[in-house]
Amino acid sequence: MDESRRTVLFRLATRMGIRSYRAFxxxxxxxxxQLRGEGYExxxxxxxxxxxxxxxxxxxxxVPFRPTALVLERMFQLPVGDLFRSAAEEIGPREGASGRALCSPVLNESELLMTARDAASHSSEAAALRLDELTLxxxxxxxxxxxxRYGSTPPTEVFHEANSLLQQVQVNLERTRSPEQQNRxxxxxxxxxxxxxxVSFDLGALAPAVSFAxxxxxxxxTIDYGPIQAYAHGMLAFMAFWDGRPGEAVRRAQTAQRFGGIGDTARRRLYAIEARAYGHLRADEQAKxxxxxxxxxTTGRRDxxxxxxxxEFAFxxxxxxxSHATTCLLLRDPTTAEEFASRALDLLSTQPEDTAxxxxxxxxAIDLARxxxxxxxxxxxxxALNPVFQVPPNWRGSGLMERLIATRVELTRPALRGAPVAVALAEEIEEFSALSPARRLGAQNPLAIEA
Structure with missing residues (x-):
């Protein structure tokens, strides 16, 4: 159609992308x-x-009656009479970055005051939604x-404290609009x-453990923080081989190595997890x-x-x-396993008893026994198991129990089966295991430490 037959309204609606009736x-x-909220009919x-x-x-x-004209003027920022002029007569309007036609609206003092009050109210709300730094x-x-304190605190106590802290964090995230505070x-x-x-894993609850990881x-x-991502993916790798998926564990451990900002400790942990996964695969060379x-x-890098x-985040x-002792047991290398287990116990013996x-x-100790x-x-x-049998029930987590199960299986080998001392030790292991929190939670014992 000839543009002289189109209205300015047609031109503006087309530019604004609302030419179709539905969009209009x-x-x-x-x-x-908006106008209704401001009290207009x-x-x-x-x-x-x-x-x-x-x-x-x-x-x-x-031209349309006032109740319709008001809306058209708000939409197109032009007096309603100008909207029905011929598009051929239109004086070229300024266009914003969005491509919508913009014309300077006529303002009055009451509108300016209302806008100023809205801005003041919003800024007051924003200022109020900032936490005291002492809380963080x-x-x-x-x-x-x-x-x-993780290693010297009963798992159930750790769970309740960590859960309480997570809930506090989630509540406080709703109370601040400060990007810096949200990042913290x-x-x-x-x-x-x-x-x-x-701690969920230590309690034998694999599904929640995976979800938390x-x-x-x-x-x-969310905050692009490499060390916690590396730690979490290492956890998922550990849980994968514990759940009978060592191939996935290798892949996850290698993925975790690629996160930025991690130091020697993080990498040492991830290589140890990768070695365990290869141990489950009976891949001797890769594990070694x-x-x-x-x-x-040993580069000296830290995070x-x-x-x-x-x-708990250290290694x-x-x-x-x-960890290496356990890997060597998977590879059926008792000599090297004993060396690693003894080294671990020697290093721990230098620490105060209440902090070990x-x-x-x-x-x-269980790896040494096995x-x-x-x-x-x-x-x-x-x-070697004497100190283990003194561990209180609430400390008998999955890491301890899975090793004891494997030790119990070791006692069934033909060379030991039926020997009175082996039978007595097997019974003691069974009695000890019955009171573990993991057993009470109904945890299964997959072959994380295979016989």
């Missing part, structure tokens, strides 16, 4: 709702046929202390979720290579999570040796 009616309804959108007449010069004999400092300190809170949420994942990884991704790679992480906060020489982490000393059983040394195994 939706935009009209939004503008009408407005009319519903014109019908589809009436709308088409509005787009044609001379299509209507008179306390959350950080509580998480650090809990992480550092996501850090805290990631750490609390990671601790909940670790994924949450920790997601929080870390990963053990060697773990020992070569805040694994080194400064430490505790010191004793923990590394304990049972989550490391218990498994290391290495001796592989050489048919039942008395030596019983001696």
């Amino acid at each position: 009616a939706e935009e009209y309804s939004r503008a009408a709702e 407005v009319a519903p959108p014109p019908g589809a046929r009436h709308y088409e007449r509005l787009l044609t010069k001379g299509g209507v004999k008179t 400092d306390q959350l950080h300190d509580d998480l650090v202390k809990l992480s550092q 809170l996501y850090h805290a949420a990631a750490q609390a979720s990671a601790l909940l994942g670790a 994924r949450s920790a990884a997601q929080y870390g991704k 290579a990963a053990i060697q790679a773990a020992s070569e992480q 805040e999570l694994h080194d400064d906060i430490g505790g 010191d020489a004793a923990r590394t040796a304990m 982490p049972l989550v490391i000393s218990g498994p290391a 290495a001796r059983l592989m050489r048919n040394e039942v008395d030596g195994a019983r001696e």
Whole structure:
């Protein structure tokens, strides 16, 4: 159609992307709702046929009544009379970045005051939605202390404290609009979720453990924090081989190595996990290579999570040796396993008794016992297990119990089966295992430490 037959309304509606009746009616309804909220009387959108007449010069004999005109003027920022002029007469309007035609509206003082009051109200709300920095400092300190006490605190107590801290973080995230504070809170949420994942696993609850580990990884991704993502993916790798998926565990451990900002401690942990996964695959050469790679992480690089906060996030020489002992048992190498287990226990013996982490000393002692059983040394195994049998029930987590199950299986080998001392030790293991929190939670014992 000749442009002289089109109205300015047609030209503006086309530029604004609302030429179709449906799009026009939706935009009209939004503008009408705004005006209604300001106390104006407005009319519903014109019908589809009436709308088409509005787009044609001379299509209507008179301009719309005031309730409709108000909405059209708000939508197109022009007096209603100008909207029905011929598009050929239109003086070129200025266009914003969105491509919508913009004309300077006529303002009055009351509108300016209303806008100013809205801005003042919003800024007051924003200022109010900022937490006291002491609240964030306390959350950080509580998480650090809990992480550092992890190895000497009963798992059930760790779970309740970590859960309480995560809930505090989630509430406080709703109370601040400060990007800096939100970043600190996501850090805290990631750490609390990671601790909940670790303790859920210790309690024998694999499904919640995996869910918490994924949450920790997601929080870390939100703030682009590599160390917590590496830790969480390492947890998922560990849980994968514990659940009978060692191939996936290898892939996850290698993925975790690629996160930025991680130091030697984090890499040593990930190589140790990778070695365990290869052990489950009976891939001797790859497992030994990963053990060697773990020992070569000596560049001096550090990160805040694994080194400064430490505790459960740390992976010191004793923990590394304990993990390697388990890998060597998977490879049916009792001599090297005994060397690593003994090294772990020697390193722990230099620590004060009340600070030595049972989550490391218990498994290391069991690995030492199992290495001796592989050489048919039942008395030596019983001696190694003496301190383990003193562990209180609420400390008997999955890491401890899975090793004991494997030790119990070792006692069924033909060379030991039926020997009175072996039968007595097997019965003692069964009685000890019956009272573990993991057993009471109904946890299964997959072949994480295979016989």
